[in-house]
Amino acid sequence: MADKAVPVVEKSLADVKLKELPRWLAGRDLTPNGLVRGVTGGYDWYYKKYINVKKGGIGGISMFLFGYVVISYVWSFDHIKHDRWRKYH
Amino acid sequence: MLSRLVFLSANSLRSSGLIGAGLVQASRSLQTSSQRLAPVPPLPEHGGKVRHGLIPEELFEFLYPKTGVTGPYMLGTGLIVYLLSKELYVINHETIYAICIGTIIVYGVKKYGATVAAFIDSINEEKVAKAQVAKDSHISFLTEAIENEKKEQWRVEGRGMLFDAKRNNVAMLLETNYRERQHMVTNEVKRRLDYQIALQHLNRRLQQEHMINWVEKNVISSITPQQEKESIAKCIADLKVLAKTTQAKAAA
Numbered sequence: 001m002a003d004k005a006v007p008v009v010e011k012s013l014a015d016v017k018l019k020e021l022p023r024w025l026a027g028r029d030l031t032p033n034g035l036v037r038g039v040t041g042g043y044d045w046y047y048k049k050y051i052n053v054k055k056g057g058i059g060g061i062s063m064f065l066f067g068y069v070v071i072s073y074v075w076s077f078d079h080i081k082h083d084r085w086r087k088y089h
Numbered sequence: 090m091l092s093r094l095v096f097l098s099a100n101s102l103r104s105s106g107l108i109g110a111g112l113v114q115a116s117r118s119l120q121t122s123s124q125r126l127a128p129v130p131p132l133p134e135h136g137g138k139v140r141h142g143l144i145p146e147e148l149f150e151f152l153y154p155k156t157g158v159t160g161p162y163m164l165g166t167g168l169i170v171y172l173l174s175k176e177l178y179v180i181n182h183e184t185i186y187a188i189c190i191g192t193i194i195v196y197g198v199k200k201y202g203a204t205v206a207a208f209i210d211s212i213n214e215e216k217v218a219k220a221q222v223a224k225d226s227h228i229s230f231l232t233e234a235i236e237n238e239k240k241e242q243w244r245v246e247g248r249g250m251l252f253d254a255k256r257n258n259v260a261m262l263l264e265t266n267y268r269e270r271q272h273m274v275t276n277e278v279k280r281r282l283d284y285q286i287a288l289q290h291l292n293r294r295l296q297q298e299h300m301i302n303w304v305e306k307n308v309i310s311s312i313t314p315q316q317e318k319e320s321i322a323k324c325i326a327d328l329k330v331l332a333k334t335t336q337a338k339a340a341a
Contacts, residue, residue: 049136049137050136050137050139051136052132053132053133053134053135053136054132054133054134054135054213055134055135055136055206055210056135056136057135057136057139057142058139058142058198058202059136059137059138059139059142059143059145060136060139062139062142062143063139063142063143063145066143073178077177080179080181081179083179083181084176084179085176085179085180086176089174089175089176
């Protein structure tokens with residue numbers, strides 16, 4: 001399967017298996033500088049893949065907006081909880 | 090399409106502003122792990138594929154081996170049913186807003202997406218064409234400069250011949266000058282010698298004439314009137330004799 005043994009921590013997130021996720025997460029650079037680099041790395045990956053192209057489509061920003069909508073729903077769930085139709089699910 | 094607008098504005102934001110500079114620097118530090126490519130690789134033509142505008146294609150490919158084509162759709166349906174039944178997603182007034190706005194957005198994108206995309210593409214292409222024109226003019230200018238340089242180098246080779254010709258000219262000038270001066274020298278010397286000769290001739294002639302005049306004058310003055318009469322008579326007598334002899338010769 002693997003042609004050469006690479007330590008789990010150095011694999012990119014797409015290649016990490018689900019079992020190895022906690023170990024991968026623990027082994028990454030968690031200093032503030034490392035966190036900032038991680039966030040900017042993620043931003044750059046998304047930018048390069050979906051936005052920085054010659055003929056981009058709607059997917060690039062629609063996914064971003066959808067993610068924004070989901071995150072704002074999650075953050076306001078405690079408030080929305082009170083609009084539920086049934087008490088027991 | 091709209092992402093292309095974002096791209097335009099994001100590019101300008103990146104190049105200006107503090108956050109942009111920080112982002113560029115951060116991305117540059119991430120790039121130093123691999124080698125930098127000298128001619129910058131061109132942008133990818135299309136972005137990552139997204140299905141229905143929301144779900145990246147990678148999910149479908151990830152689930153295809155195990156569940157076939159319908160797998161992700163079943164997953165989506167199951168997720169939605171779960172969220173609704175557990176009321177993790179609550180249906181309230183905002184749901185109505187979301188449905189209305191979603192419909193409008195989807196209708197707008199489907200109807201006008203292509204034209205907006207073409208318009209933004211034309212703007213981008215103008216920019217690229219301008220940059221290309223600048224690059225081409227610069228390249229042609231530089232190739233011309235190279236050719237001119239080569240021509241100058243070729244011309245330098247001819248300089249040796251030019252200097253030889255000039256050296257010849259100078260030598261000829263010196264030669265002509267030298268010969269002119271020689272002519273002048275000979276002419277001057279001859280003139281001076283001629284002058285001396287003329288002077289001597291003149292002296293001789295003057296002396297001769299003066300002597301002749303002086304002798305004549307003395308002789309004439311020495312002839313007394315008496316001697317003059319005698320000589321004239323003698324001459325007449327001689328003439329008579331002569332006349333007689335010639336007459337006799339003529340008659341004989």
